[in-house]
Amino acid sequence: MWGVKQKSYNCERCGNDFVSRAALRYHFHAKHLGKVHCETCSAEILCEASSRDSEAEHEVALVNHQRICWNMILRRETKFVAMGTATSCRMCCKRFGSVHAREHHEKQKHGFTANKRAQMATNFKPASFLEYTTPMEINTFVKEKLRPILGPVKLACTSDIEGIITFIKEIFPLPITSIIKGGSYVKGTDTQDFSNVDLVLFSKAFASLEDCQTTTPEVLEELGNALIKSSWTSRLVMQxxxxxxxxxxxxxxKNNHGHSFDIMPCSDMFASMLSTGPKESFYHKLYLCCDDDKIQLYTMALLKYQVEFVKASTETVKDFIRLMKHWFKTSFAEPTKENKFRRLPSSYTIELITIYVWELARKPIFFxxxxxxxxxxxLLTQYREICITWHRHYKPNFTIFQKMFLKQSRPFVLDPVNPTFNVCENSNAWDEIAHVARQSLLKPLFNGIAAKEPWLFTNNW
Known part of the structure; x- marks a missing residue:
């Protein structure tokens, strides 16, 4: 749902919002007056102290930033946990207290102007489907180019995938109590050119959560070695x-296509806790956890419910999701050395936003x-207004939901099965998303297109 708009006054220095100009003025005088940003270490210091901000101190700060940078690279493909990436620089990976402070740094330090953003964000692929001029052509494009091929190809594909999954269960180093399957292949949002399969393997062999943390890397290494030595090795590309x-x-x-697999072991204690659906006690433990590794293990257990949420969509909505994911894949420029720390939203985020817009249209069967x-x-062009929540797994009066809602940063899309996770926080390039969306709306596909029922609500956007 859309949040109620309320006039707020934003501090450009730290990004905090205030209900009045007086409150903003008091805050600025108390917190920022007489202070400047040090361009070397990015800290806020007193003006008279800038000369004392020594070279040695800068070196320490830069080493710390370097460490953060490397940690971010290792975490950036984490599927389920937001790591505060939204406040990290796209060019040098420094992190800030707010998106506003990060954007100010990008402009001042890297000259990241609107023109530069446009140049680094947009790259419509040749023969883009946005050049099509009729809705019928788009329907044909989705049917022939995006939907997975059915018939013998689909049957052979299903057989192969079930075969490799069965083999993984047989050679897995620990006894398996249950398994969760996820990814676009399972949700039914895969396309002809991309499909992924996620497997969460629960085992009672882990004595505790800490044991799961320390043992999992060894278990995965053993599993990887077994796969390499198996008869499947010629069909695997290990990453x-x-x-x-x-x-x-x-x-x-016959190697005509393939699937990206992620294998993730997890403690069976989570499967037991969630055997009848997500519980408030589980959410409380997740919310209070301060260890990123443990949070990752907690949220793996929620994969089943994420899959069910998307999978429940109609086939037409799944085609709609395929189309949006294809737009996402074919409209953005690849990151370069200059902006290698840019993070675009995950495909799960795109799926959720697409489903939400369909729900706003009152869930039409055909559209x-x-x-x-x-x-x-x-909607993407005004990302700062996005505020999306669902209440199928947690209620509006649930304490954790209310806390997350109050401290929300925009865009705000709360995971429908995890009230501690704003799925938008993993991206630091929403302004680029908005730019590419605006450019896409200027393409021939949308020429002369006006909103019709049941999409008239977009006239207010």
């Missing part, structure tokens, strides 16, 4: 092992993809 997941690319159906896509793009 760099992460702390809590093993990733590889699996080629199937125009052009009208639906126009609605999503218009």
């Amino acid at each position: 760099k092992q992460r702390k809590f997941s093993l990733r590889f690319y699996f080629m199937c159906y 125009s993809f052009v009208q639906g896509m126009r609605a999503v793009l218009k």
Whole structure:
């Protein structure tokens, strides 16, 4: 739902919001007056102290930033946990207290102007589907180019995937009590050119959460070695092992296509806690946890409910999601050395925003993809107004939800199965998303297109 708009006054220095100019003025005098940002270490210091901000102190600060930088690189592909990436610089990975402070740094330090942003954000692929001019052509494009191929290809693909999953269960170093399958392949949002499968393997062999933390890397290494030595090895492309997941690319159906796999072991204690659905006690433990590794393990257990949320959509909505994910994949420029710390939203975020817009249209069974896509793009152009929540797994009066809602940063899309996770926080490039969305709306596909029922609510955007 959309949050109630209330006039707020924002501090450009630290990003905090205030209900009046007087409150903002008092805050600025108390916290920032007489202070400046040090361009070397990014700290806020007294003006007279700038000369004493010594070279040695700068070196220490830069080493600390370097450490943060490397940690961010290792974490950036984490699927379930927000790491505060929204406040990190796209060019040098320094982190700030607010998005406003980060954007100010990017402009002052790196000259990240509107023109530069446009140049680094947009790269519409040749023969982009946005050049199509009729809704019927888009329907044909989705059917022929995006939907997975059915028939013998689909049957062979399913057989291969179930075969490799069965083999993984057989060679897994620990006894498995249950398994959760996720990813676009399971949710039904995969396309002809990309599909991923997530497997969370629960085991009672982990004596505790701490044991799961320390043992998982060894378990994954042993599993990876077993896969390499197996008869499947010629169809596997192993990728760099992460702390809590093993990733590889699996080629199937005579190598004509493949799937990206993520294997993630997890303690069975979570499966037991969630056996009848997410519990408030589970959310409380997750909310109070301050260890990023433990949070990652907690939230792995919620994969089942994330899958169910998306999978419950109609086939037409899944096609709609495929179209939006294809737009996302073919409209943005790849990061360069200059902006290598740019983080675009995850595909899960795109799925949730697409489902939300469809729900705003009162969940039509049949609808125009052009009208639906126009609605999503218009919403993305005003990302600072996005405030999306669901209450199927937690109620509006749930304490943790209320705390998250009060301290929300925009855009705000709260995971429908995890009230501690704003899925938008993993991205630091929402202004680029808005720019590409605006440019997309100028393409021939949307020429002369006006909102029609049930999409008239977009006229207010």
